[in-house]
Amino acid sequence: MKLIEKDKLIFSYSKLHPAVSAVGLGETFRIETHERFSKVENSDKIPGLTGPVFIKGIKAGHVLKIDILNISLTEDFGVIISMPDRGVFGSRYNKNIVSVYSLDNGFVNFSETIKVPLHPHLGRIVVAPSEGEYPTGTLGPFGGNMDNTHICPGASVYLPVFIDGALLSMGDIHACMGDGESNLSGVETSGIVTIKCSVANNLNIQYPLIENEYEIMTTADGETFEEAAKYALHEMANILCSRLGLSFFKAAELISIAANLRVCQIVNPRIGVKVLISKKIVGNILG
Numbered sequence: 001m002k003l004i005e006k007d008k009l010i011f012s013y014s015k016l017h018p019a020v021s022a023v024g025l026g027e028t029f030r031i032e033t034h035e036r037f038s039k040v041e042n043s044d045k046i047p048g049l050t051g052p053v054f055i056k057g058i059k060a061g062h063v064l065k066i067d068i069l070n071i072s073l074t075e076d077f078g079v080i081i082s083m084p085d086r087g088v089f090g091s092r093y094n095k096n097i098v099s100v101y102s103l104d105n106g107f108v109n110f111s112e113t114i115k116v117p118l119h120p121h122l123g124r125i126v127v128a129p130s131e132g133e134y135p136t137g138t139l140g141p142f143g144g145n146m147d148n149t150h151i152c153p154g155a156s157v158y159l160p161v162f163i164d165g166a167l168l169s170m171g172d173i174h175a176c177m178g179d180g181e182s183n184l185s186g187v188e189t190s191g192i193v194t195i196k197c198s199v200a201n202n203l204n205i206q207y208p209l210i211e212n213e214y215e216i217m218t219t220a221d222g223e224t225f226e227e228a229a230k231y232a233l234h235e236m237a238n239i240l241c242s243r244l245g246l247s248f249f250k251a252a253e254l255i256s257i258a259a260n261l262r263v264c265q266i267v268n269p270r271i272g273v274k275v276l277i278s279k280k281i282v283g284n285i286l287g
Contacts, residue, residue, distance in 0.1 A: 001194075149179060
């Protein structure tokens with residue numbers, strides 16, 4: 001099985017980065033990622049994302065489906081970083097604080113008495129934008145720094161594709177994280193992500209979409225929570241209309257009584273949100 005090693009790094013999102021490997025549709029492969037913070041002295045030196053990988057057979061205008069088959073942690077520790085003027089609590093810090101916690105037996109050992117269950121997931125998964133160059137802390141229609149706790153084994157991530165080959169990159173594994181990532185970081189660690197890519201036929205999306213066994217969820221970003229929520233809610237309405245044949249009015253009603261609006265993160269320059277609805281209600285509408 002092909003492994004893209006963690007020394008193949010990008011530090012921005014751009015279609016100009018040369019592909020470091022190529023894989024075919026339906027091919028299972030692995031991507032190795034960095035632990036990002038334990039040796040960091042300033043935020044400009046944080047390791048980038050692994051990639052990009054050229055996906056053979058994917059064209060601009062397609063929707064790329066990425067199945068997250070497994071996330072294997074490769075360190076027995078994780079790191080939380082706090083920085084002045086970053087995150088909700090940043091005004092109370094006057095220097096960087098790096099805290100290291102051991103990981104074992106399925107838990108983060110936060111203290112002698114507090115054990116937080118591991119929930120490995122990807123913070124950043126991205127395809128190349130059509131134009132421009134964006135810092136890896138950015139999120140947008142191309143994916144990026146979504147910090148969505150649902151991007152974990154068993155989930156599928158759907159991304160609109162802007163250039164042939166997609167140029168897929170990923171990184172920023174969290175051993176666990178709360179919705180909001182309020183203090184700036186989750187428990188950052190390294191690992192190997194096993195994935196498989198395919199084309200999602202007959203699906204039209206403007207923003208990243210996540211699916212797991214139980215739910216589908218739209219995601220979006222904005223300068224404010226309200227802006228991000230509006231985009232994610234309208235995207236969910238559009239999907240319910242197109243996949244279930246509902247009128248917009250009926251889709252809006254269903255969202256209001258059955259969907260859950262949640263924050264992904266509030267610490268990046270643009271706020272990230274998700275809207276979740278149960279498959280028990282809407283069925284497997286992406287199949």
